[in-house]
Amino acid sequence: MRLLRTTLIVLTCAALIAVGALAFLLQTHPDFLPMERPAQPKGNAVRMLFLGTSSMAWTDGKSTWLVDGFFSRHAVGNVLLSRLNVQEDRVLEVANEIFRRLEMPAALSGIVVAHSHYDHSMDAPFLARQFGGRVYGSQSTWQIAKGQNLPAMQMEVMQQGGVASLGQFDVKLVLSAHAPTGFTGGFNSQPVRLPAHALSFKEGLSYSFVVSHPAVGPAPFALIQPSAGFVAGQNKGLTVNTVFLGTGGLGKLDEQYIADYWQEMVVSTRAKKVYLIHWDDFTQALLEQGKPVALKPMPRLLDDFPRSFELLKMFSKRDDVDLQVLDGWEMVCF
Ligand SMILES: [Zn+2]
Incomplete structure (x- = not known):
């Protein structure tokens, strides 16, 4: 009995130390200062406000839509x-700040969801219930929406991809792949009821988004690649000026993978501008006491952003592409 008790105490202590060490490592960030800031926008042009991970708010002065809209960013x-x-107060605070900065009414035309991991999908049903619009995503994302009682008419399942018409924007969902990080794969076959553990949110399908708007031109102008994965040839025939390039986990992958990713997303689309996204630690809040918080790179345990950034910088110089890292709340105008 005594031996059993001692063993249990030792095991509990070991588990606590392991969790403590993990928590410490997950709060150790590489030093990184984003380089120059993009210019602040003027007027009612097509604009994109970056909100960490692959979350973004887009507007043309008439309608507003989101990519992912993950604002809970739990500690x-x-x-x-x-x-x-869903951290409702935090999500609402961020959403209201978005509408304020975009000078737009608090209403959404829709939300496109990149894949069903919690850092992409979790807050979308709540935001759609609060601000209207449909959620566009895979069957696995639909299970997350069902778990939060989103009415069926506010969800459009896009299993094979397709186009979301969001005001005058057309956003094409293209089947892509997740970065090979070890947290990939699986489908949600049952509604994901909250509260749920982060690992309960299975990836489902991963999409890229191709954005068009008549004010920018007849052809697509931007490609959003939320996760640092790709399907070889997925962008065949696509030309865009701008790529929003996800880098989450990229720094832990080999150089050839990073080169192939760049080739597929940037070289093959003949893009001239690349903005890096999903490079930040999404356990840090976007606002603190109403003020924007500078994003930090993902902890070293999960990523090595300085390494992937150096490689991507090298490729961008070689290919004469303008490369920038987006900080939270930065706006890009088209
Ligand atoms: Zn993911």
Whole structure:
């Protein structure tokens, strides 16, 4: 009995130390200062406000839509040790700040969801219930929406891809792949009821988004690649000026993979501008006491952003492409 008790105490202590060490490592960030800032926008042009991970708000002065809209950004301890819920106050604060900065009414035309991991999909049903519009995503994302009681008429399942018409924007969902990070794969076959552990949100299908708007021209002008994965040839025949390039986990992958990713997303689309996204630690809030917080790179345990950034910088010089890292709340105008 005594031996059993001692063993249990030792095991509990070891588990606590392991969780403590993990939490510490997940809060150790590489030093990184984003380089120059993009110019602030003027007027009612097509604009994009970046919100960490692959979350973005787009507007043309008439309608507003989101990519993902993941604003809960739970603290690392909660992600490790608890089941997660939508942090409603935090999500609403961020959403209201978005509408304020875009000078747009608090209404959404829709939300396109990149894949069903919690850092992309979790807050979309809540945002759609609050601000209207449909959620566009895979069957796995539909299970997340069902778990939050989103009415069926506010969800459009895009299993094979397709086009979301969001005001005058056309956003084409293209089947792509997740970065090979070790957290990939699986489908949600049941509604994901909250609270749910981060690992309960299975990837489902991963999409890229191709954005068109008549004010920018008849052809697509931007490609959004939320996760640092690709399907060889997925962008065949596509030409865009701008790529929003996800880098999450890229720094841990080999140089050839990073070169192939760049080739597929940037060289093959003949893009001239690349903005890096999904490079940040999404356990840090976007606002603190109403003020924007500078994003930090993902912890070293999960990524090596300085390494992937150096490689991408090298490719961008070689290919004469303008490369920038987007900080939270930065706006890009088209
Ligand atoms: Zn993911």
